[in-house]
Amino acid sequence: MKGLEGAIGGLQLRSEIRPRSQPREVQIALEKDPKKYPMETAPWKQSFWKNRFDLGSSSEIDKAISQAKEFFRVRIRDVLKIQRSFEQARDAAVAGTRFQKGGQFDPKTWQAYCEKDARDDIRRIQTEMKETGKTLTMLPHSRDLKYLVEIVNAVAKRTYDRSRSLYQELGLKADPSDLSPVRIEVNCRSTKLSNLQKTVERLCESQKIDMAKLSG
Structure with a gap:
């Protein structure tokens, strides 16, 4: 019960419980000036306090969180833009207003669009995720990266x-x-737009991203 002090009496949420897995010097720093450090202490974030507290200051922690937030925001924005553009292009193909040759649907033009304007961009995003995801110095990125992978792969599929x-x-x-x-990852749980929307909402909630900024 040592690590749960105040959790019952104060009716704290589980995510508010201060972990006791940090090195002693970290505990001392927290107890000395608790308001100085952001309390991102949900159970799935505790590895941050154990392994990343040596960032040394609240400003550097805030910077790491901000960088990760921007990483997720940009990738969500870009892949949703691809999704919207693809659906618009498909609608135009059905209507016969694009991808035509001699008054007929032209498969070559359509496939060129799919590769150049949709899939190549998704491949780029997937490569960036693999490279940048390894270096993110922010706390819940392992779970949130799974959300992002699901979103990007669903759009790819x-x-x-x-x-x-x-x-x-x-x-x-x-x-x-x-x-x-x-050369593209398409493994995902679902390609339904409703499920895609829910996953985007979960990731944005976790990263505190304003969904209104995803169109920018």
């Missing part, structure tokens, strides 16, 4: 699923390039 369904709507056979994804 939709570029294949929705392309195949486009061919079906037009009475055509799916293009071979839509059947075997190349």
Whole structure:
């Protein structure tokens, strides 16, 4: 019960409980000036206090949190922009206002769009996530990275699923390039837009990201 002091009497949330897993010098610093340090102490964040408190100051901790927040915000914004643009392009293909040749739907033009303007950008984002995610000095990034991977991979898979369904709507056979994804991660739990929206909301809530800023 040592690490739970005040948790019952003060009716604290579980995320407010101060962990006791830090080095002694960290505990002393916290007890000496508790208001100086942000209390991001949910159970899944405690590794931060154990391993990252040597950042040394609240300003550096705030900087690390801010950098991670921006990392997530930019990737969410970019991949959702790809998703919106892809759906608009698909709608135009169905309506016959784009990807036409000789008055007919042109599969080559459509596939060129899918690769250059959708999938290549997703591949870039996935590469950035792998590289930058390893160096993030912020606390809950392991769980939040899983959210981000789910979002990006779902959008990637939709570029294949929705392309195949486009061919079906037009009475055509799916293009071979839509059947075997190349150099792109498409493993995800769901590609439904409702589930995609929920995952975005969870990640934004965790990172305290204003969803209104995702369109910027």
